Amino acid sequence: MPEKRPLYGIICGYRHFTALAICISFFAIEGYLFSSVSGKTKYYLYKVHILIFVEVMFYQFSKLVWKELDKLCPEVFCAEKVWRGMVASFLFVAHLGPFCTFYMSKDPTMLGVMAWTSFAALLILSLSLGFFGALFRILNRCGMSGTAIAGICQGRLRSGICVLFTALYIWTGYLNATTPPVIIRASIPIAKLPASMNGTKIALLSDIHLGPTVGFSMMENAVKITNSIKPDIVVLAGDLTDGTVEELREAALPLKDLDAPSGSFFVTGNHEYYTSDVENWFEFLESVGFHILHNSNVKVHSKQNKKDWFCMLGVDDKEAQMMGIRYEGHGVDLKKAYSGCDDKHASILVAHQPNVAKEALDSQFPIQLVLSGHTHAGQFYPTALVVYLGNAYFYGLYQYDATSYVYVSQGVFYYGWPMRIGSHCEITEITLISS
Known part of the structure; x- marks a missing residue:
């Protein structure tokens, strides 16, 4: 007569089946329930x-x-x-x-x-x-x-x-x-940038991840560091938050103190779509002075000569249309974002994920610079290896061709785990050089 196995033994004996069932349920729920x-x-x-x-x-x-x-x-x-x-x-x-x-x-x-x-x-x-x-x-x-x-x-x-x-x-x-973000400086030559806009400074912020381990005090300090750069423009390249406006409004309030005479701009990251609260975040960010680049663009004019300008365009994060999220009216639409820009003026694109940066530079649209984040430079090992292999650009400045560049930020803070190995928290000061 076969020996009866205790319940724990049965569960352990079928652990591979259990793992497979969990994976199947994960995709089934994302594909059907979350979409409905x-x-x-x-x-x-x-x-x-x-x-x-x-x-x-x-x-x-x-x-x-x-x-x-x-x-x-x-x-x-x-x-x-x-x-x-x-x-x-x-x-x-x-x-x-x-x-x-x-x-x-x-x-x-x-x-x-x-x-x-x-x-x-x-x-x-x-x-x-x-x-x-x-x-x-x-x-x-x-x-x-x-x-x-x-x-x-x-x-x-x-x-x-x-x-x-x-x-x-x-x-x-x-x-x-938990060390305050360091300022990383990069000077980037921009073809077709008017001489009157030579030396324009952009403060690039990305991957703040307000949530269970990042809050008001850290956000306030990041704003002070950003203002110390005295930027002309602030770009927030996605993944501001891991929660809803209702949960994290107070934590995000220091954003209203950012000082950028030529404008502050925001594009969505993948984590904004995980909150299912993108429209409320748009409303909040507009109330604290941000222009939302929702597959759209803004002409940034020279302070010295209003006839001189370059095009600042931004696209939604690609995961807006991922299975289980499918955020209506959102998703990468470079054609729509570029509409109104032209090849006689410089164009700077903000796209959260470096893979989208690569797609944009491979497209027919003449783009001189793409600003991205998303990777956290891997945040820590061994996840850094996966991130490195999964993205077209990892972190830092890359030259795509003779006139096009990509800059990928390591992120202002981190996601969830308060830990960084092989990377650090970063606020980027980018100086545009007319070439």
Whole structure:
């Protein structure tokens, strides 16, 4: 008679089937349910669905971490209980991270910052443990299981090394992410830019990500740094927010203090569409002095000679028409955005994603400069590798051809996890040079 397996054993035995079912449900819900609802309902459904997806995935990471950290448990009775309590508390707080998106206020709460930091630590610790585990299996297959390297890849030593590495990684990444944005300066020659507009300064802001770990105080400081540049123009290249106007209006209020004599301009990023509140954000941003470049353009005139101008155009983010979002009346429309510009005057395009920048430069429209963001320069490793491979431009200044350039910002802040490794928070001062 076959032995009865406990419920936990059955679930674990079918974990691959469970993962497949979750993936199928993810696309099914995005493709059908999200397309049939709108507004707040869509926003909260999206958050709940992401929450379930992430929590199920990280549950597997938590099991690995619990098992490995238990190897470091002291063999003294009281110390054993304390150690396991600390590990359990860490895992509990880490899993609270995604829940914090349901409560966002003027400034981040201490719990929210702790939860997202612990969430990042769980990811890095799991990946480092997985790396050593994979390395040991490779060595074992190669007949090298008795080597010193193989010894490091297993047991208490592996667990200890991974914990120390994760602690150092998270501490360094947190300090880097919470350091105020640095000013990066770039001078870019612009063909057909009038001589009277030589030296025009643009402050490029991108990927502020107001939300559970970025709020009013950080936004206020970023505005002060931007104003210290004394820009003629401010460009906000998308991903301002990870919540609705109702949730984050107060956090975004410092934007009204930006000082740009020739105008402040905004285009959407992908995260604006995840909020399902784009129209309300448009209304708010217009109330604090921004021109919305919704597949449209504005002629920026010289302060010295009003007859001289260049065209500032912007396109919506490409994910406006992604399955499950499909924001009516939104999406990349370069032809509409360029309408009214011409090849006798310089054109500067704002497009959140570098892949759209590449598409625009490959098109028939003569564009001298594209300003983008989106990549965060990877924010931290190993995600940086995926971001690098998935985007036409990673970060910094690129020359497309003799007369066209792309600049990709690393972002003013960061998304969710208060952590940056191999990148930093940036406000860009771009000086246009007449050529």
